[in-house]
Amino acid sequence: MAEDKKELAPELKEKLKAEFDQDWRKEQRKSVPAKERMKLARQKMPERPAGVRNKDFQEVNIGLTPEMAQVEARRCLDCANPQCVTGCPVSIDIPSFVKLIEKGEFLAAAWKLKETNSLPAICGRVCPQESQCEEVCTMKKASGVPVAIGNLERFASDFERLSGSLKIPPLPPPSGKKAAVIGAGPAGLTVAGDLAKLGHEVTIFEALHEAGGVLIYGIPEFRLPKAILKAEVDYLKRLGVTVRTSFVVGLTATIDDLRNEGYEAFFVGSGAGLPNFMKIPGENLVGVYSANEYLTRVNLMRAYDFPAYDTPVFKARTAAVIGGGNVAMDSVRTAKRLGAERAVIVYRRSRAEMPARTEEIHHAEEEGIEFQLLTTPIRYLGDEHGRVRAMECQKMGLGEPDASGRRRPVPIEGSEYTMDVDLVVCAIGQSPNPLIPQTTPGLKMGKWGNVEVDWTTMATSLPGVYAGGDIVRGGATVILAMGDARIAAAQMDKYLRR
Amino acid sequence: MPKILTRERLVPNLHLLEVHAPEVAGKCRPGQFVIVMPDEKGERIPLSIADWDVERGSVTAVFLVVGTTTRKLAALKAGDEIPVFVGPLGRPSEIAAFGTVVLVAGCFGIGALWPAARALKAAGNRVIALIDAKADYLVYWKDRYRSVCDRVLFSSRDYALGSKEFVPGPLERLLEAEAPVARVIAVGCTYLMYASAQATRPLGVKTVVSLNPIMVDGTGMCGACRCTAEGKTKFACVDGPDFDGHHVDWDELFMRRKSYFDDETRSLCRYEETEFP
Ligand SMILES: Cc1cc2nc3c(=O)[nH]c(=O)nc-3n(C[C@H](O)[C@H](O)[C@H](O)COP(=O)(O)OP(=O)(O)OC[C@H]3O[C@@H](n4cnc5c(N)ncnc54)[C@H](O)[C@@H]3O)c2cc1C
Ligand SMILES: Cc1cc2nc3c(=O)[nH]c(=O)nc-3n(C[C@H](O)[C@H](O)[C@H](O)COP(=O)(O)OP(=O)(O)OC[C@H]3O[C@@H](n4cnc5c(N)ncnc54)[C@H](O)[C@@H]3O)c2cc1C
Ligand code: SF4
Ligand code: SF4
Ligand code: FES
Numbered sequence: 115m116a117e118d119k120k121e122l123a124p125e126l127k128e129k130l131k132a133e134f135d136q137d138w139r140k141e142q143r144k145s146v147p148a149k150e151r152m153k154l155a156r157q158k159m160p161e162r163p164a165g166v167r168n169k170d171f172q173e174v175n176i177g178l179t180p181e182m183a184q185v186e187a188r189r190c191l192d193c194a195n196p197q198c199v200t201g202c203p204v205s206i207d208i209p210s211f212v213k214l215i216e217k218g219e220f221l222a223a224a225w226k227l228k229e230t231n232s233l234p235a236i237c238g239r240v241c242p243q244e245s246q247c248e249e250v251c252t253m254k255k256a257s258g259v260p261v262a263i264g265n266l267e268r269f270a271s272d273f274e275r276l277s278g279s280l281k282i283p284p285l286p287p288p289s290g291k292k293a294a295v296i297g298a299g300p301a302g303l304t305v306a307g308d309l310a311k312l313g314h315e316v317t318i319f320e321a322l323h324e325a326g327g328v329l330i331y332g333i334p335e336f337r338l339p340k341a342i343l344k345a346e347v348d349y350l351k352r353l354g355v356t357v358r359t360s361f362v363v364g365l366t367a368t369i370d371d372l373r374n375e376g377y378e379a380f381f382v383g384s385g386a387g388l389p390n391f392m393k394i395p396g397e398n399l400v401g402v403y404s405a406n407e408y409l410t411r412v413n414l415m416r417a418y419d420f421p422a423y424d425t426p427v428f429k430a431r432t433a434a435v436i437g438g439g440n441v442a443m444d445s446v447r448t449a450k451r452l453g454a455e456r457a458v459i460v461y462r463r464s465r466a467e468m469p470a471r472t473e474e475i476h477h478a479e480e481e482g483i484e485f486q487l488l489t490t491p492i493r494y495l496g497d498e499h500g501r502v503r504a505m506e507c508q509k510m511g512l513g514e515p516d517a518s519g520r521r522r523p524v525p526i527e528g529s530e531y532t533m534d535v536d537l538v539v540c541a542i543g544q545s546p547n548p549l550i551p552q553t554t555p556g557l558k559m560g561k562w563g564n565v566e567v568d569w570t571t572m573a574t575s576l577p578g579v580y581a582g583g584d585i586v587r588g589g590a591t592v593i594l595a596m597g598d599a600r601i602a603a604a605q606m607d608k609y610l611r612r
Numbered sequence: 613m614p615k616i617l618t619r620e621r622l623v624p625n626l627h628l629l630e631v632h633a634p635e636v637a638g639k640c641r642p643g644q645f646v647i648v649m650p651d652e653k654g655e656r657i658p659l660s661i662a663d664w665d666v667e668r669g670s671v672t673a674v675f676l677v678v679g680t681t682t683r684k685l686a687a688l689k690a691g692d693e694i695p696v697f698v699g700p701l702g703r704p705s706e707i708a709a710f711g712t713v714v715l716v717a718g719c720f721g722i723g724a725l726w727p728a729a730r731a732l733k734a735a736g737n738r739v740i741a742l743i744d745a746k747a748d749y750l751v752y753w754k755d756r757y758r759s760v761c762d763r764v765l766f767s768s769r770d771y772a773l774g775s776k777e778f779v780p781g782p783l784e785r786l787l788e789a790e791a792p793v794a795r796v797i798a799v800g801c802t803y804l805m806y807a808s809a810q811a812t813r814p815l816g817v818k819t820v821v822s823l824n825p826i827m828v829d830g831t832g833m834c835g836a837c838r839c840t841a842e843g844k845t846k847f848a849c850v851d852g853p854d855f856d857g858h859h860v861d862w863d864e865l866f867m868r869r870k871s872y873f874d875d876e877t878r879s880l881c882r883y884e885e886t887e888f889p
Contacts, residue, residue, distance in 0.1 A: 321831050323649065323656075323696045360698035362831055366635050387833040391845065398838050398845060398864055400871045407834035415655070415828070421882045424655040424680050425828075426875035500867035549831060549850070 126205055133210045134194060142213060143192050154189045156259045157182040164480035168450050171335040171418055174477055175239070178262075180220070183269040187216035190261045193252050198263060201250040203597040206230045208247060212266055224274035225281060227267060232307045233300060233596065235275060235342050238268025240333060241593050242471045275345050282352055286313040291610040294319060294377040296363045296550065299327020301383035301583030301595035303350060308603035309379075310353040314610055317356040317377075319363050324414060327385055328584075329592070331414040332406070334444050336451070337474075364553035369579065379578045379606040382565060383599065386584035387547040391540055392436070396494030401428055401502040405441045405541035412448055430537030432456040434505055436491055437541035438468035439589075443475065445539040446483050454537070457483050462490040462510050462523040488512070488523065492530065494538060505535050546585050554579075562588055572602035580606055613693040617670050619686075622752040625677050626720065627686050629659070634669030636699045642727035643705025643822065643854055646671060647830040649696035650684035657681045658827045658849070660799070661700060662723030671699070674723025674752075680879045687887075701830045702853045705820070709736045710794035714786060715761075716779055716808045718744035721800030722753055724822065728797060733760040737794075742767060742786060744779050744804060779804060780811035793817050798857065802865060809857030821857035823848045825868055840864050 122130070133139065160176040161167075167174050178186065190212045198208045207226060214223035227234040241247075243264035251260035274280060291314050295302045298320035306316045324330050326343045351357065363369065369380055389404035391397050408427065411417040415425035433449035435442050438461035450457040459478070461468060464487050468475060479485075486507070493506040509529035512521040546563045558566045558575035565574055565581040572580045582598025584590055618630035629648075636646065645660045659673035677686050688694065705728050713732050717725040722743060733739045740763045745751045747770045757764045767775055767782045775782060787793050796819040798808035805821040812819045825837045825848050832850035839848050840861035846852060 321698070321833075322829065323698070360696050361635070362698060362701070365700060365831075366639060366698070387831075389833070389835045391835070393845070398840060398868065400868055404835040407828060407836045410828055410834055416653070420875065421879045423653045424879055426872045426879070499870070500864070547832065 122200055122205065126199075130196065130199065130207060130209070133207060134192070138217070139192065139213055142217060146188060148191055151189055151191060152253070152257050154185060156189065156262055157186040157265070159262070159265050161477075164477075164482070167336065168447070168481035171451060173339050174336050177272055178265055178269045180269075180273075183215050183220075183266060184218065186262050186266055187212045189253060190216070191252055191256070197250040197252055198247045198261070201247040203246065203591075203593045204230050204600060206247075206267075208263055211270060212261065212263070215266055215270060220270055220273040221277065221279060223270040227270055228281075230600075231267075231596065232304050233346055233592070234267050235271035236300065236329060236338060236346065237593050237596070238264050238266075238271060239338050239342075242591060244472050246593070275342070280345070280349060282349075283311060285311065285354070288315065289313040289610060291315065291379070292317070292377045293379040293381070293606060293610065294363075294369075294372050295381045295383065296369075297321075297327060297383040297385055297583075297585075298325035298347075298357065298359075299383055299385050299583060299595065300329060300592045301385075301599045302327070302381065303346065304596045304599035305381040305383065305582070305603045305606070306355045307350050307353060308600060309606060310350065310355050312603075312607045314607070316354070317358055318350075319361040319366075320357065320359045321362040322414065323359050325357050325359060327383075331410045332441065332444065334409065334413055334448055336447070337444065362549065364549040369550070369554050369576075379610050380580065381599070381602055381606065382550055382574070382579065382581040382585055383583045383595070384547045384550050384585045386544040386587075386589045388545040388563075389540070390543045390545060392491070392542060394491065394493055396496060396502065397540075399494050399496040399502040400500050401430075401536060402494055402538045402540070403428075405435075405437070405445045405539050406544065408445055408539045409441075409448065412452070418452060427452070428537050430454045430457075430535070432458070432533075432535045433537040433539065434458050434460050434491070434533070434535045435539045435541055436460050437543075438463065438470060439541065439543075440470050440474055442539075442541035443470045443478050445541050447478055447481060449537060449539065450481055450483060458535075459483060459485045460489050460491060460507065461485070461487050463520060464488055464512060467520045490523070490525070491538070495532070501536070502538055503534065503536060504532050505538060506530055506532050544584075544589050546588060550585070564588055570601075571605045572598055573605060578609055613695055614697040616688055616690055616692045616694065617668070618672075618690055619688050619692075621686075622674065623750045626674060626750070626752065627677065628662075628672060628674050628723070629685060629688075630670050630672045631694070631697045632669055633671050633697050633699075634666075636671050636697065637664045637666050637669050640664040640671060640700045640727070641704030642707060642731045644700035644702050645830070645853065646673060646697055646699035647701060647827065648673070648685065648694065650681055650688065650694055652695055654684060654695075655681045656696060656828060656830070658701070658824070658830055660720065660724035660822065662720075662726055664727075671697070672723075674720045676720045679876050680883045683880070683883060698830070702849055703851070705797070705822075705854050707731045707735050712738040712740065712790050712793045714783070714790065714793050714796045715739065715741045716744065716783060716796060716798035716800070716804065717741060718779070718800030718804040721798075721804065721822075722751070722757075725797065725799045726753060726756060729757060730760050738762050738790075740786065740790060741765070742779065742783060744768065744800065746770070778807065780807050783808060783811045784815070787812065787815055787817055795820060797821075802862075802869060805857060806862045806866075809860070809862075813858050819857040820854050821860065822853045823855055823860065823865060824853070825865060826871060838868070
């Protein structure tokens with residue numbers, strides 16, 4: 115897997131320095147002493163009340179007001195050596211955009227963000243900021259509370275979208291070259307945007323009927339409204355990108371077929387769509403879902419609005435969601451919103467090891483989600499119609515740390531107990547989608563079914579074919595997928611102009 | 613959006629849908645299916661590919677009207693557009709020179725098995741079709757089958773087609789008369805496939821069935837289509853839909869197919885009430 119780089123590239127340092135040295139930045143820095151800045155309290159993201167929001171699918175976070183955003187931006191010390199940038203996987207020039215917010219130039223802040231991050235409204239909402247940019251923010255060391263970089267990112271890009279002044283950059287003359295992007299997830303969308311801005315003719319091929327990847331079928335409306343994703347996809351279309359939905363590369367056409375149609379460069383961003391199961395008895399009972407199926411029914415197919423939409427989903431009295439990541443949190447909060455009296459996270463390690471974002475765990479708790487930690491299901495029991503009615507669980511203890519550095523859960527003999535449930539969602543991880551690898555001879559694969567790449571260029575073993583995001587990393591994050599995409603797009607541009 | 617070229621009633625309750633989808637048409641193989649969504653609020657449902665025409669750029673499916681989605685499809689006309697017609701999905705059926713092959717087709721399976729019948733004949737097999745229908749007037753594409761099959765037989769619940777029997781009896785007699793039969797391929801409702809596999813099991817004749825669990829994406833992403841075959845959990849959309857019928861957990865399949873019975877009934881009532889107030 116790729117190493118996270120902590121040291122900034124020299125060119126980037128120079129660029130940051132040039133911005134830092136601008137007169138208005140100097141003046142603004144001086145206008146409020148650092149001590150004063152440190153006294154300001156972090157602006158709390160306004161949220162809808164837990165008891166209201168856990169019954170509907172509207173967004174939980176309301177967004178900072180302009181006044182709040184400016185106060186929050188004032189907290190940023192505008193460091194000469196901004197650590198926050200090292201924490202961001204795509205090295206966004208954080209101080210520059212934050213200082214533009216402080217100055218009140220919200221649109222300029224949004225454009226500054228767009229220079230490095232093509233989906234800021236999305237990252238501002240779903241990035242694990244607390245373990246990336248905000249984790250290393252100097253304000254965190256100085257005052258214990260980092261600058262709310264993610265919330266500010268969200269604010270600036272929402273402001274741009276709502277102001278209706280979405281800027282289409284001047285496009286260079288067409289290069290006459292065609293690039294194919296496979297998968298319309300964050301990785302694919304980013305590559306498409308970058309290549310279009312470089313003058314190439316780009317087509318995205320997407321298997322599902324709507325673009326967005328996990329952003330449309332997985333992450334629920336209450337965390338990432340579809341309207342935001344739609345705005346991003348529309349923006350790409352205005353850049354000249356063609357989006358072909360309901361097109362499964364490998365089946366509707368292979369990469370070789372597309373080559374014959376004149377596509378020269380390819381980006382494989384097909385994600386980690388294959389759901390894992392635990393292979394325990396009763397897993398095929400009716401009412402046991404993979405998180406992918408459960409979330410796809412609810413989000414992509416709008417089952418929360420059944421029967422106005424035709425796709426059904428089970429509504430449970432007691433829903434158990436197996437796992438402790440973002441996918442598990444999204445599933446369990448969805449079950450609660452669909453009316454479950456009890457919605458329970460069943461996770462085999464302890465709270466400290468849960469990979470979900472802190473904010474999501476916190477929101478889940480507020481919404482009345484129960485947590486059964488250090489617990490694992492060992493068997494599901496069905497009724498006479500084959501529908502799940504109960505689950506046998508076992509308690510776990512924590513042993514030595516494993517390869518991931520987290521303490522390994524060990525079953526405790528004799529701790530088995532049974533819990534009544536009428537819905538189970540398995541959110542224990544996904545593997546890379548095998549369709550492209552299976553239908554693309556010569557594409558070199560890694561041992562987890564991932565596509566192998568050269569991490570400096572994102573090139574695969576096939577000429578002109580690049581890959582990034584979850585298909586190379588296994589389940590990762592939106593911003594890492596985008597980071598891969600940016601590297602790949604730059605290389606694809608070189609390749610197309612070779 | 614893909615445009616409908618033909619939508620006609622073949623026999624009561626069974627309809628033909630021909631859609632303009634040139635890329636799909638160029639890739640079809642026998643045994644594959646498409647996923648169709650009738651309108652923006654609709655459900656994604658799988659339908660087997662019953663025919664294709666590369667020149668016309670069209671793909672044909674035959675469907676039985678059972679619930680909301682298939683009713684919506686039956687209400688569409690030539691010239692209408694549908695939001696989703698994606699494919700070809702699933703692994704193609706195995707086509708080779710096996711020797712004598714018996715095809716058991718019923719309901720929409722008469723359409724779904726047609727590409728295999730044609731391909732098996734072209735591959736040099738002796739092809740025998742056993743077509744099952746409740747009554748004579750429910751059989752379509754007789755001429756098509758007669759044009760490629762060495763023998764075409766019928767089983768039905770009336771005497772119009774000569775016998776008054778469900779598939780197992782006629783199939784057993786056929787296997788005896790035509791021995792050795794290299795394989796049986798059964799496509800149609802779950803019960804027909806199950807009954808065919810039960811009939812051939814004691815005779816040890818390999819029997820391929822095309823499983824029809826509930827699906828969502830059809831590309832291996834959701835696991836809705838889980839079936840147990842050869843003792844392992846398989847995703848019918850990417851590992852199948854063809855499986856060896858002697859090694860399928862039929863009880864599980866019947867059970868999983870009934871998952872949404874209550875919701876489907878609700879959906880259908882709502883549809884009927886809004887369409888025919
Ligand atoms: C429920 C859930 C919640 C998450 N929450 C967060 C979060 O809060 N923060 C965060 O940073 N990350 C989160 N993640 C992870 C994050 O969404 C992924 O890491 C990211 O989406 C990966 O992007 P991608 O572009 O590589 O792939 P994906 O988003 O998976 O997109 C791949 C796309 O390719 C399409 N495709 C696949 N095969 C083919 C083919 N053969 N032909 C055509 N198209 C194809 C798929 O249909 C899909 O649309 C979450 C994931 C899930 C499932
Ligand atoms: C690989 C495959 C190929 C198929 N080929 C054909 C075909 O060629 N012609 C044909 O008429 N039918 C075919 N089917 C079955 C067809 O998909 C269902 O009849 C259809 O989904 C019913 O939808 P409905 O809304 O009209 O009925 P509903 O009222 O929703 O359902 C009626 C029954 O259909 C089944 N079903 C419901 N939703 C789905 C779904 N999303 N996916 C699969 N099954 C479902 C269930 O068993 C249900 O009880 C195929 C199924 C599969 C898996
Ligand atoms: S993209 Fe993510 S890590 Fe980078 S600045 Fe934004 S929130 Fe922080
Ligand atoms: S490290 Fe924190 S305080 Fe310093 S520039 Fe970055 S956001 Fe501002
Ligand atoms: S239908 Fe989703 S995995 Fe088969």
